[in-house]
Every structure is written in C-alpha cells, then in structure tokens.
Amino acid sequence: MIHRRLAAAAVGALLVGVLAGCSADDSAKSALSQSAGTAASSARAAGLVLGLNEVGRVLPTVMDTGLTDAADRLATEAKSVATMTAIGGIGGSRDRILADIRSAQDQVASAQRASAAGHDSGNALDRERRALDRLAQQLDAASKRLERG
C-alpha cells in the first residue's frame, strides 16, 4: 500500500516536473518568437522609411524619428534576447536571432550616420534598405518556426 502511494506520488511529481519544464520551455520559445517578431516589424518599418526617402516622399524629421524609433526598439529586443536563458534547445535559435537583430541595428545606425552627414538623397541608402528587408524576413521566419514549435 505504501509502495503504491509512493509510486503515485513519484509519478505525480514527475508529471509536475515535466509539465513545469514544458511550460518553461514553451514560455522561453514564445518570448523569443515575440522578440524576433517585434524586431522584424521594426526592421521593416525602418526599411519602409528608407524606401519612401529614396522616392522623396518623407520629411527629414519623420525619417529621423523613424530611424531613432527603430534603433531604440531593436536595442530593447537585443537586450531582451541576450538575457534569455537558453533552455529547451533554443540556444541556437537565440544566437541566430540575436545576430540578426544586431545586424539590423548596424544597418539602422549606418543609415542614421549617412542621414546626419546629408548623404541620404536618392538611393544612397539602398544597401541598408535591402539589408533591413532581408533581415526582417529572416527574423520573421525564425519567429514563425519557434511559434510552430
């Protein structure tokens, strides 16, 4: 009788442990997916601003605000991803996402420097725009992969 109770308690504890582990695993995946999604959206917004600038449709003040905003949000997501604990085998995904977010930060910073120096007319920032669009696609794909589990 005692053995049976002990066995039931052990199975219960195991179940709780597994569920807690799964839950922590799911929660880490969900947080990483959300960060990748937010970073993708910020990179796309910065890309759209640069695209509109190429065709002369955006005010310098709006472009400046847009790039500053994208830089701030990418920095927030980079910090959040960098401090995530790599549990449940998401270490590889986390490192790739972090690298993509940091690349996007570099592209935005490069566009900001060019804009501050007045080298932003026409398609001068085309390279940054294309890179941001590509990084946004990668981040979005990573976010969706994590969501699907």
Add this chain to the structure above:
Amino acid sequence: MKGLFAVALGVLTAIGGFVDIGDLVTSSVVGSRFGLTLAWVVVVGTIGICLFAQMSGRVAAVSGRATFEIIRERLGARLAVANLSASFLINLLTLTAEIGGIALAMQLASSIEPALWFPVAAFAVWIVVWRVKFSIMENVTGLLGLALVVFAVAIFFLHPDWSALGSQLLQQPSPHTDETPASYWYYAVALFGAAMTPYEVFFFSSGAIEEKWKAKDLAQSRVNVLVGFPLGAVLSLSIAACAAIVLLPKGIAVTSLFETALPIAQAFGKIGLIVAILGFVAATFGASLEVTLSSGYTLAQFFGWPWGKFRRPASASRFHAAMILSLVVGLGILLTGVDPVQVTEISVVFSAIALPLTYLPILIIANDPKYMGDRVNGRVTNAVGLIFLAIILVASIAAIPLMIVTGAGA
C-alpha cells in the same frame, strides 16, 4: 444664416475633435494587426458615445446643473465617490497619454525627442486653458483637427484592393495574421474604450453649461452629436484602413505614431505628411485641453466649488488648481520615462473597465423626472441605453482577464 453657420461649425468641430491619441494609436495598431476586421467595434462604440453624450448634454441643458453635482445629490455620496474616483483616475491617465501624444507629434515635426516636449506641451495646455475663451479654444482645435481627413482621402490614393478591404469588414481575425482570438477581443475592448472615453462626455455636458445651453438648444446639440461624432468615427476608420492597406501586408505592427503617418507619406509624400502632423498636433492638443478641463470639472462639480471658464480664474481658483495639479501629475508620469504609446493603450482599456461607473449614473438621472421633467429618456433611448449597459458591463468584466492572457495585447 447665422443659425446654419452655428450648426455647421458645431458639426465640423465635433468631427475634428472626435479623434484623440487613443483613436490615433488604437486605430492604427488594430489596422496594422487585424485589418478592418474590428471596424464593427468602432461602429458600436460610436453609437454608444452618441447615446452617452446626448443623454448627458440633455441632463445639463434641461436641469441647468452640472452632471457631478446631480450625481452626488441623486445617488448619494458613496456611489458618487466611486464614480468620481473612476472618472478622475481615467482622466489623469488619458491626460498623460494626450500630453505624450502632443510630444510624439512634435517629434515628427522637429526630430527633437519627446521628453523635451513634455513640459512644453503641458505648459502650452495650461496657458490656453487659463487664457483662451472656451468657444475659441473648442472651435480652433476642432477645425484644425479636420486635417486628419487626409487619412480618408489617402485611402483612394493608395489604390487598395477594394473587395479584399471590404471582405475584411465581415471577417473574424484575418487569416493573413498570426493573431490569437484573445488578442482580437483584447483590441476589441481597447477600441471600444477609445471610442467611449468618459472625458468626452464630461466635457460635452459641462460645455453645455459653459455655453449656457437651454432646452431650446437641444436640437443643435443633437445634430452636433448625431452627425459630428459618426463622421469623426469615419476618420478613426480611415486611419485603420490606411494601416490595413500599407502596413498589414508588410508585417509592420504599429508601435509608434510615426508608423501611423507612413501610409500618408506613401499616398501624398511630404505635403501629406505636413497635413497629417498638423492633424496629430491639433487632435492631441485639443483633447489635452478637453481632458484638463474635465479633470477640473469632475472635482469642482463634486465638491461644489465654483467652476467654469465663464468665471474669472480668481473666482474659480480651486477649479484651476485642480487642472494645474492634473497637468503636473500627468507630466510627472511621463518624465519617469514611460512610453506614451503604452500609456495610451493602457488608458483606453482602463476607460472600458471604468465605463459602468460613469455611464450608469447618467442613465439613471436621464430617467428621473425630478431633474428632467418631461425630457426623460424615451422608450427607444432606454432600450438602446440598456443594451449598451450590457455591452459596457461585458467589456468592463472581460478587460482585465484579456489583458492578463494577452500580456496587454503583445
């Protein structure tokens, strides 16, 4: 001719004054994430605010007394305190969001970071509330707010797929997005709260006394509400539609006011952006004036202090002190470094949570012949009023669980 001009001015002011930072942010967030699938909420919310404003305007015009004064007398101090607390706290949160909105709009015009604009915006609001006549203040900001019509025109210049856009109106969450049903309903509550912010009603009913309305002016007030507010809601829907056309397909979820303006840049370029920014500043500045005044109105009317812009500030010192205090608290919250857009998102959801406490007393008083004489609610108004009471209760009860489940819509 003079009467027609007054009606036209009232309607135009109501249209331009309808949109505030809550509508600007929530509409574009919803458009960029859900397309037009939540447009029905704007329609429901607009019917609700028309009903709410029309009842409270009638109470003020017929009784000639302030709304909060009657609430305290009719419902007793305990219920009136609950009403006052909910109203005042939501006002404070909304005021914080509106001042933040002015700063975000000024950042788009100047590249100067919002933190430097917060004190300037709060000071400018105080000066206008202190010095400018009520009618001038209301009409100028309302008319300048009409610049937001640029969003309605932009829809045509963006050459959308009309059938796809139209079909979104009848859909549940868009199959093209990864949004969950909980997020969909969370933003439904947020949009409802943005459409039915209580300050609009306090401002409207106290404005009736500021402008010395009598029962004979009710027809004009009804036209202002029933024509102006729905047309104002069309501006909200246009902002959502622009985001749905440009930002949703690109996978850009709005998190900032600059993203709200991007569809206008795509449609009209720099000139369009200038008009949109003018509209943002007018909408947020006008709403800041209204919320600041509402903060003063609620406290002064409850405690029986002299109030109103028709009085010299020296004769209504506690009313003006309450407004200054509200501005200082709002400014203090913003200076802690909170994101004004997040404050806005939270303020509209809390508006929905507190709505039963602000709506029910008006519904009760609008049915009381002691105050209203033969101008009590008719059967149709009461039937619609009760349906809205049920909707408001459901939205209020669902708001916090949805906020927790979705991580505030993240």
